[in-house]
Amino acid sequence: MSKEKVCLIINPISGTESKRFLPEEFASSFDQTKYDVFIRITGYAGHATEIAKEAVKQNYKFVITAGGDGTVNEVAKELINTDTILGIIPFGSGNGLARDLNIPLDASKAINIIRDGNIRTIDYGSANDHIFFCTCGVGFDAFISDKFADVKKRGPLGYVRNIVEGVIEFKPEKYKIIHDEGEIVEKAFLVTCANASQYGNEAYIAPDADMEDGKMNVSILNPLNPNEIPQTTFQLFTKNIDKNSKMTSLLSSRVRIIRE
Numbered sequence: 001m002s003k004e005k006v007c008l009i010i011n012p013i014s015g016t017e018s019k020r021f022l023p024e025e026f027a028s029s030f031d032q033t034k035y036d037v038f039i040r041i042t043g044y045a046g047h048a049t050e051i052a053k054e055a056v057k058q059n060y061k062f063v064i065t066a067g068g069d070g071t072v073n074e075v076a077k078e079l080i081n082t083d084t085i086l087g088i089i090p091f092g093s094g095n096g097l098a099r100d101l102n103i104p105l106d107a108s109k110a111i112n113i114i115r116d117g118n119i120r121t122i123d124y125g126s127a128n129d130h131i132f133f134c135t136c137g138v139g140f141d142a143f144i145s146d147k148f149a150d151v152k153k154r155g156p157l158g159y160v161r162n163i164v165e166g167v168i169e170f171k172p173e174k175y176k177i178i179h180d181e182g183e184i185v186e187k188a189f190l191v192t193c194a195n196a197s198q199y200g201n202e203a204y205i206a207p208d209a210d211m212e213d214g215k216m217n218v219s220i221l222n223p224l225n226p227n228e229i230p231q232t233t234f235q236l237f238t239k240n241i242d243k244n245s246k247m248t249s250l251l252s253s254r255v256r257i258i259r260e
Contacts, residue, residue, distance in 0.1 A: 004061035004062075005035070006038065007040060009042060009048050009064065010042065014068040014093075015091040015092050021107075022066055025108065026066075042071070048067070048071050052078035052084075055084060056078060056079065059083075062087055064087035064088070064114060066107075068090075068093055069200060072092075073131070073133060076124070088103050089107050090103060093201070096134040097133050099200065101122075122212055123211050123212060123213070125195050134198070134199070135193065135198075135199055135205060137190055137193060139188055140190040141190045172223040173188070174187045174259070174260040175188050177191060177220065179250050181250075186222065189224055192219045197209040204236060204241060207241065217250070219241070222246040222247075228246070231244075232244060
């Protein structure tokens with residue numbers, strides 16, 4: 001009987017925690033009589049995608065990511081509509097998808113879930129031919145993501161610092177949002193299409209989002225004045241952002257966003 005193949009893809013620069021222990025612990029967690037375990041280290045942007053694509057061609061049973069949401073996205077998009085199963089060991093700054101799937105942030109516990117075969121089928125979104133699994137948006141969250149991509153020191157504090165600085169720089173714009181039931185034209189602080197409920201770090205932009213309902217939750221937050229920022233931030237981290245008077249929420253299978 002042939003053994004099933006498992007590939008662990010490690011992003012060495014994601015997050016802030018050391019991953020030196022991971023290869024040995026991961027390999028020792030699988031029965032070597034049943035599985036062939038291969039470990040790959042990424043060396044550049046897009047490398048994880050290349051590894052995942054090759055793993056699918058070679059009929060790997062599992063491809064596991066050890067990194068953040070960016071690494072997960074690179075890998076997961078290559079596994080869509082294949083028989084290869086994605087696994088996540090969270091090692092990112094936000095770990096939005098892992099948190100939404102209730103995957104423990106402790107590496108050993110995450111490995112146990114993978115080994116025990118807890119499998120779910122989830123939705124994904126596509127924006128301008130780019131696949132995403134958590135959130136995708138325009139406005140302030142896209143502005144912050146772009147700034148954060150250039151930050152060398154990762155972690156929640158760096159993310160919060162970028163948010164505070166970004167509020168001063170960012171200027172809201174007007175958008176036309178076309179959805180299943182019509183269209184809205186709004187000047188917005190942000191428009192976020194959410195497959196998962198959060199950005200990461202337990203910041204919930206769409207608390208009711210369901211990754212298995214075939215729908216996208218669309219959150220439209222109108223412009224804020226400086227005095228409203230603390231309350232809005234608090235609501236993000238307490239799953240109450242949908243109760244903000246400046247928030248409009250939609251549920252739609254297709255969304256088109258046009259900058260006016």
